Amino acid sequence: MELSRRHALAGAAAIAAAPLLPVKAAAPVAEKQAPSFYRYKVGDIQVTVVSDGRNTFALEDSFIVNAKKEEVGAALAQAFLPSDTMTIYFAPLVINTGGKLVVIDTGTGPVAKANSKGLNGLFADNMAAAGFDPKAVDMVVISHFHTDHVNGLLAADGTPAFPNAEVLVPAAEWKFWMDDGEMSRAPAGRMQNLFKNNRNIFDAGLKRKVTPYEWGKEVAPGLLAVETAGHTPGHTSYVLSSGSGKVFIQSDVTNNPTPFAANPGWHASFDQDGDVAEKTRRRVYDMVAAEKLQLQGFHYPFPGLAHVEKDGSGYRVIPTPWNPTT
Numbered sequence: 361m362e363l364s365r366r367h368a369l370a371g372a373a374a375i376a377a378a379p380l381l382p383v384k385a386a387a388p389v390a391e392k393q394a395p396s397f398y399r400y401k402v403g404d405i406q407v408t409v410v411s412d413g414r415n416t417f418a419l420e421d422s423f424i425v426n427a428k429k430e431e432v433g434a435a436l437a438q439a440f441l442p443s444d445t446m447t448i449y450f451a452p453l454v455i456n457t458g459g460k461l462v463v464i465d466t467g468t469g470p471v472a473k474a475n476s477k478g479l480n481g482l483f484a485d486n487m488a489a490a491g492f493d494p495k496a497v498d499m500v501v502i503s504h505f506h507t508d509h510v511n512g513l514l515a516a517d518g519t520p521a522f523p524n525a526e527v528l529v530p531a532a533e534w535k536f537w538m539d540d541g542e543m544s545r546a547p548a549g550r551m552q553n554l555f556k557n558n559r560n561i562f563d564a565g566l567k568r569k570v571t572p573y574e575w576g577k578e579v580a581p582g583l584l585a586v587e588t589a590g591h592t593p594g595h596t597s598y599v600l601s602s603g604s605g606k607v608f609i610q611s612d613v614t615n616n617p618t619p620f621a622a623n624p625g626w627h628a629s630f631d632q633d634g635d636v637a638e639k640t641r642r643r644v645y646d647m648v649a650a651e652k653l654q655l656q657g658f659h660y661p662f663p664g665l666a667h668v669e670k671d672g673s674g675y676r677v678i679p680t681p682w683n684p685t686t
């Protein structure tokens with residue numbers, strides 16, 4: 361009490377003694393960051409990570425099917441994050457192989473941009489800010505058929521956002537989501553909505569003009585498709601390599617590493633087969649940790665380039681330092 365009173369008196373005295381400052385118009389407070397993209401090299405190939413923004417929602421027990429929201433909140437608080445909300449980031453890639461301009465995944469799309477008031481759906485804007493023309497894209501490679509990866513395939517008017525690009529999709533993913541029997545058996549709610557969304561994107565929007573690809577094949581120069589099923593039946597990751605450079609592009613092997621890297625046994629509600637997704641997660645993270653392989657994460661905090669180490673029963677993520685040059 362005494363201390364704060366003395367502080368207040370000293371403060372008042374300082375104000376009284378201070379010369380009058382010239383009156384100046386206040387600088388406007390900017391509400392947004394600069395357009396977010398980040399470039400790095402893998403051998404001769406240039407990777408540009410392009411932010412699509414983020415989504416923040418209240419934590420519910422239903423978010424992780426085998427952990428209570430209090431446990432999840434405690435894991436978030438340990439990382440100095442709010443314990444009652446979850447934030448998910450989105451970051452598609454633009455890869456310049458020298459010969460080809462390749463996009464991997466497309467973000468949440470123009471409808472999400474309008475609905476979120478610009479918190480996400482920013483891929484097209486940030487890609488333009490990074491100097492890329494969507495008409496110049498040769499190939500769009502899709503990792504799996506969730507809305508945050510496919511909805512940017514269409515522009516706001518429902519036409520293809522990358523009009524000159526070949527669209528490559530995992531064969532197993534195409535088979536599952538375009539199967540009428542699977543669609544008719546899908547549980548009401550999220551799964552039915554995903555089927556409807558995929559039919560809208562691939563039937564109405566792209567008129568089924570896609571090229572299915574198999575795992576274990578090079579889908580674009582230097583880009584090897586790797587089976588990482590579980591999150592969805594055809595979920596795919598990639599190894600991008602050029603010269604001695606190599607990066608593992610994990611897609612959604614984990615979502616945001618906080619809390620999922622430290623807790624690889626937690627099954628997010630959007631993992632279609634939680635057990636298979638967990639086996640895949642542990643197999644991939646054991647491999648990248650053992651090989652000290654750099655990893656690029658679609659849902660990692662921007663720009664999402666990191667290394668992974670084993671840490672107890674889970675993993676620790678060490679983000680790669682920001683580099684002003686590529």
Ligand SMILES: [Zn+2]
Nearest residue numbers: 506508509612
């Ligand atoms: Zn995703």
